[in-house]
Amino acid sequence: MGHTQAMVTAMQTHCDRCQAPLSRDAAYCESCGERTRRAKRLVRVAIRVEVLFVILVALVVIGFTYVFTIQHP
Ligand SMILES: [Zn+2]
Numbered sequence: 001m002g003h004t005q006a007m008v009t010a011m012q013t014h015c016d017r018c019q020a021p022l023s024r025d026a027a028y029c030e031s032c033g034e035r036t037r038r039a040k041r042l043v044r045v046a047i048r049v050e051v052l053f054v055i056l057v058a059l060v061v062i063g064f065t066y067v068f069t070i071q072h073p
Contacts, residue, residue: 012037 014021020031027039035043 012022015029015031015034016037017034018029018032020029022029022036025038026036027042028035
């Protein structure tokens with residue numbers, strides 16, 4: 001895990017909005033509730049994963065429908 005630590009050196013220590021100090025690994029500012037940059041990035045990743053999951057489910061459903069209609073014309 002030593003390499004990942006180098007990527008975290010740009011760690012946000014203060015809130016972007018109110019400049020209040022943030023606790024380590026905080027997702028939200030305790031003072032004003034602003035999301036930290038790390039949390040924003042995690043949300044973006046989560047949305048991407050969600051979109052991929054929806055596409056995957058759609059493909060599976062389409063695949064099953066296709067197979068089903070071929071077996072039962
Ligand atoms: Zn704040």
